[in-house]
Structure formats: C-alpha cells, structure tokens
Amino acid sequence: MDTPQSDTAGQFTLQMQKLLLQHCLGAWPRRGRTLLEVNCGQGDFLPLLWECGFDMTATELNPDQRASAGRMADRAEVLAAADDHLPFDDEEFDWVVLHLVSPGADNARRAIAESLRVASAGVALTFWNAASLPFLLHCLRGRKTAWPGPAFCWWQVWRMLRGLSAGSISGASVLAGPQSTWNAACGLSRCNRVLPWLPMGAWGVIRIDLGKSRPVTPLPLRLERRRMRRPEPAMECGHKSQAKAVNTERETP
Numbered sequence: 001m002d003t004p005q006s007d008t009a010g011q012f013t014l015q016m017q018k019l020l021l022q023h024c025l026g027a028w029p030r031r032g033r034t035l036l037e038v039n040c041g042q043g044d045f046l047p048l049l050w051e052c053g054f055d056m057t058a059t060e061l062n063p064d065q066r067a068s069a070g071r072m073a074d075r076a077e078v079l080a081a082a083d084d085h086l087p088f089d090d091e092e093f094d095w096v097v098l099h100l101v102s103p104g105a106d107n108a109r110r111a112i113a114e115s116l117r118v119a120s121a122g123v124a125l126t127f128w129n130a131a132s133l134p135f136l137l138h139c140l141r142g143r144k145t146a147w148p149g150p151a152f153c154w155w156q157v158w159r160m161l162r163g164l165s166a167g168s169i170s171g172a173s174v175l176a177g178p179q180s181t182w183n184a185a186c187g188l189s190r191c192n193r194v195l196p197w198l199p200m201g202a203w204g205v206i207r208i209d210l211g212k213s214r215p216v217t218p219l220p221l222r223l224e225r226r227r228m229r230r231p232e233p234a235m236e237c238g239h240k241s242q243a244k245a246v247n248t249e250r251e252t253p
Contacts, residue, residue, distance in 0.1 A: 009183045013148070016174040016182075016192055017126075017203055018048050021097070023194050024124055024172055024205040028095055030054055036092075037076075038083050038115055039099040043069030050075040054095070059086065084110035091120035100127040100157070103150035109160050116165045116210075124207040125161065127152045129173060134202040137178050145179060154199035157206055167208040173201025 030053035040046060040058035042065050050056050056076035060066040061083075069078045081087055083098065084107070096119040100108050108127075115123050129135060130151035138147055154171075161169060175182060176198075177191040195201050 012184045012189065012192075013175065013182050013203075014044055016194075018045065020172060020174040020194050020201075020203065020205055021045060021124075021126065022048065022052070023196070024170075024207050025049075025052065025095075025097075027209075028122060033094040033121075034092075035095040035097065036086075036088070036115075036118060037097045037099075038081075038086065038111070039101045040069050040078065041065050041099065041101075043072050043076075043078070045097070046072040046076050046078075049097070057093070059083070084114050086114050086118055088118045090117055092118050094121045095119060096123045098123060098125050100125060100152055101149060105152075105156065105160075108152060108157065109164070112157075112160055113164050119210065121211075122167070122207060122209045123161075123165075124205055125157060126203070126205050127157060129154050129199060129202055129204045131155065131199055132173070132202045132204075133176060133200055134178055148203075154204055154206075157204075161206060161208050165208060165210065167210045169206065169208045170197070171199065171204060171206040172196045173199055173204040175202040176200045 033054055035049060035054035035056055037045065037049060037056070037058040040060045041062075043058070046056065046058060046069060050072070056072075058069060058072075058076050058078045059081040060069055060078060061080060063080070066078055066080060072078065079087070083102065096115045098111060098115040100111065102108070102111065112123070112125065115125075128147065128149045128151045131154040135147070135151055138145065154173075158169065158171070173195050175192045176195055177188055179202075180186070181188040181192060183189060192201070
C-alpha cells in the first residue's frame with residue numbers, strides 16, 4: 001500500500017511530466033488535427049491532450065490499464081493494440097505520442113518505426129532516461145529504490161529516431177534532481193522543472209517534426225504565348241447610328 005508521502009511524490013512526478021509534454025507539443029497545430037497516444041496506460045495524459053484540442057485516439061495492450069483509461073471514452077477512443085503492430089493505415093494520424101514501455105533497444109526501434117508509419121506530421125517519444133543524473137545515482141546506490149519504468153539512453157533514442165526518419169528533432173526533460181526531491185514539499189523540488197534541450201532529467205521527450213505536406217492537385221501552367229488581338233478602331237457611342245442616318249438622307253431623292 002502506498003504511503004501518503006509516496007502518493008504525493010507520484011502526483012508531483014505526474015505533474016512535471018504533464019508540464020513537459022505540454023511544453024514539447026506546444027508547437028503542433030491542434031484544431032481539427034488527429035493525435036494517437038500509444039501505450040496510454042491508465043490514461044493519465046488523455047485529459048491533458050484532449051483539453052489541448054486534439055481529436056484523440058489511444059491504444060493500450062494491458063487490459064486492466066485499458067479499462068482504467070476507458071473513463072475517457074467520451075473524449076477518446078481507447079483500443080487494444082501492441083505498440084509494434086498498430087491497426088491503422090499509413091499516415092492515418094497527424095501526430096503520434098509514443099510512450100516507450102517495453103525494455104530493450106529492439107522493442108523500442110520497432111515501436112518507433114510503427115509510430116512513424118501511422119503519423120503524417122510528427123511523433124513525440126516519452127521515456128525514462130538512463131543518461132540522467134537521477135538514474136546514475138539510482139545505480140550507484142545499488143538500485144535499492146524502485147525505478148519508475150524501463151530506462152533508455154537519451155542519445156540511443158535520438159539516433160534511432162534519426163536513423164528511421166528525416167525531420168527536425170528537438171527534446172527536453174524534467175526531474176533532474178535525485179528521486180528524494182521528487183516531492184512538492186522538498187525545498188529542492190524546483191530543480192525538477194522543464195529543462196529545454198537538456199537531457200539531464202529522468203523523464204524525457206524527443207519530438208520529430210516530419211514536415212510532410214498533404215497532397216494537393218497541381219494546376220497546369222500554360223506556357224505557350226498567346227497572340228494579342230489587334231486593336232480595333234474605337235468609335236464613340238452614337239457615331240455609327242448618326243453616320244448611317246446621314247447617308248440615308250443623302251440617298252433619298
């Protein structure tokens with residue numbers, strides 16, 4: 001059973017994660033755009049993403065967590081699917097948020113490739129960072145405390161993304177302090193806020209903007225030169241009828 005202190009720490013951690021995700025997705029257009037959240041878990045981020053204005057769809061393979069995420073059924077459709085085999089067409093969504101939850105580089109690579117397949121504009125990856133100061137301290141202490149999830153090296157994820165697709169890549173992280181500071185009541189909790197471009201935090205987001213434009217029908221260009229019409233003699237209004245009347249009078253005997 002969780003103690004009040006651990007529950008407070010969990011709420012603080014989730015709040016920092018939401019702030020980072022909101023910061024990293026701020027550049028994405030939202031109105032009328034579709035977003036797929038892969039490995040949504042219990043749906044902790046679904047309300048935030050829906051309130052941002054995205055048309056939401058989510059996937060989660062674990063049935064218990066999917067049932068918990070079902071409370072958002074009125075705002076997002078939550079489907080059962082593995083992150084390396086998504087039941088969607090190519091480029092079916094504008095954006096994809098993928099949470100890396102399966103340990104191992106091969107599993108991560110397959111999940112990233114699948115998310116890139118169904119995204120037309122960009123993908124954001126979230127993961128626990130093995131290259132962070134908190135994870136280093138966690139290892140030096142003999143892993144006595146539990147780590148929140150599978151850890152991936154920041155630069156390894158960056159290289160995976162770069163190798164699988166071309167696009168503009170950016171990233172940021174949160175929770176750069178030791179795990180003992182992941183609590184709003186701690187005086188050093190401010191060191192856990194968003195660190196733009198710095199991979200020192202325990203939880204990171206790496207975003208790639210694919211820059212793919214939606215297909216449009218090109219209009220043919222008329223390259224042949226048109227002949228200009230020769231100028232016609234201008235005649236003031238009424239002159240032609242007046243001239244005709246004068247000629248008629250002259251012909252009358």
